[in-house]
Amino acid sequence: MKKILLLAFLFCSANLFAQKYSGQWSGSFDAKGEPGGSRTEYFLELEVNGTKVEGTSTTYFIIEGKRFYTICAIEGNLDPRSKTITAKEVKRVKANTPQWFKDCFQVHTLTYFKKGDTEELEGNWKGARDEDKCGMGTTVLSRKQLVKNIITTPPAQNNNTVRTNPKPAPAQQKPTTKPTTPPKEKPEVVKTQPKKETPVTTGPAITKVDNQTETKTNAEVKANIPAPKLPNGLEKRESKVFETIPIEEEEITVNLYDNAEIDGDIITVLFNGEVVVSQKTLSDKPIVVKLKAIRGRDNTLTMYAENQGRIPPNTAIMRVQNGEQYHKVFLSADDKKNGSVVFRFKS
Structure with missing residues (x-):
C-alpha cells in the first residue's frame, strides 16, 4: 500500500x-x-x-x-x-x-x-x-x-x-x-x-x-466552397488523418477555435459521418462539441471547410478531453481535403 x-x-x-x-x-x-x-x-x-x-x-x-x-x-x-x-x-x-x-x-x-x-x-x-x-x-x-x-x-x-x-x-x-x-x-x-x-x-x-x-473590415473572404453532393449536404472530399488519439471513456469533449488570425474560417464538423456542427465560424471563443464514442470501432471526427477565410487554408486548434486525459491537435482543411482525427479505444 x-x-x-x-x-x-x-x-x-x-x-x-x-x-x-x-x-x-x-x-x-x-x-x-x-x-x-x-x-x-x-x-x-x-x-x-x-x-x-x-x-x-x-x-x-x-x-x-x-x-x-x-x-x-x-x-x-x-x-x-x-x-x-x-x-x-x-x-x-x-x-x-x-x-x-x-x-x-x-x-x-x-x-x-x-x-x-x-x-x-x-x-x-x-x-x-x-x-x-x-x-x-x-x-x-x-x-x-x-x-x-x-x-x-x-x-x-x-x-x-x-x-x-x-x-x-x-x-x-x-x-x-x-x-x-x-x-x-x-x-x-x-x-x-x-x-x-x-x-x-x-x-x-x-x-x-x-x-x-x-x-x-474591408478584407474579402474567399467565396464559399462548391455545391454539396452528398446526402448530408457536403461535397465529397478526401480526408487527412492528423492524429489517432487513444481513449478510455465514451464521453469526449472537443473545443475548436482559430489558431491564428481570426480571418473568417467557417467549418462544419462530422462525427462518424453525422453532422454535429453546421457552418460555424472559428474564433477565439471555442466551438464546444460533446461526443459519445462507440466501443469496438474507430470513431472519426472530421473538420470540413465551408470556406478558407482571408488566409487559406482553414486551420483550427482542437483541444480534446477524455476522462482525465487532454490532447491538442492542429487541423487544416481546404476545398480538396478535410482534416480528421481518429479516436480509438485502448485495448
Whole structure:
C-alpha cells in the first residue's frame, strides 16, 4: 500500500511539475551580430507532459513595411533537473507570408527562472536545419497567464528584421529599402521577426486578435466552397488523418477555435459521418462539441471547410478531453481535403 501511495504521489508531482511550464510564453529573440540590437517578437504555447514538450511557436515580423506572421508546430523535451526546455520548430502550421518567403526553423534551448512574481524562460536559439543558415542568438520569454481558448497577438514594433533566409523574390517584389545592401543581390535576412498584423498601444502586454477589425473590415473572404453532393449536404472530399488519439471513456469533449488570425474560417464538423456542427465560424471563443464514442470501432471526427477565410487554408486548434486525459491537435482543411482525427479505444 505504501508503494502504491508513493507511486501515486510521484505521478501527481510529475504532472504538477510539467504543468508549471505549460501555457503561453511571450517575448522576443535577437540575432547574434545583427546591427542595432533589434529583437523579434516570439511566442510559445507549450504543453508539457512528463518530459515531452509540444505546442506552437508564433513569430511576427515586417517585410517592406507590412506585418507578417508564421505559426510553427514544435516538438521537444524537458530536463527536470536543469529546468531546461528544448523546443524545435518542425513544420509550418499557418502563415500569411509572400510566396517567395522561405521558412527558417529554429531550435530554442531555454531554462526556467523565477524572479519575484515573474517567471521567465531564457536561453539561446540556433537554426533547426543546417541548410537554412539561420544564424543564432538569445531568447527571453516571460510567463503569460493563458486564458483558456483565447488567441492573442502581440503589440506592433517598428524596428524588426525578417525571420527568414528567403529565396530571391521576383524582380517586382525585391525590397528596395535596405540601406546597406548592394543593388546586385538580395540581402540575406536573418530569421528574426514577429508575425501578426495587430498594432496596439500597450507595452509588452498581449492583445486579443479581434482588436484588428479596423484593418480587416474591408478584407474579402474567399467565396464559399462548391455545391454539396452528398446526402448530408457536403461535397465529397478526401480526408487527412492528423492524429489517432487513444481513449478510455465514451464521453469526449472537443473545443475548436482559430489558431491564428481570426480571418473568417467557417467549418462544419462530422462525427462518424453525422453532422454535429453546421457552418460555424472559428474564433477565439471555442466551438464546444460533446461526443459519445462507440466501443469496438474507430470513431472519426472530421473538420470540413465551408470556406478558407482571408488566409487559406482553414486551420483550427482542437483541444480534446477524455476522462482525465487532454490532447491538442492542429487541423487544416481546404476545398480538396478535410482534416480528421481518429479516436480509438485502448485495448
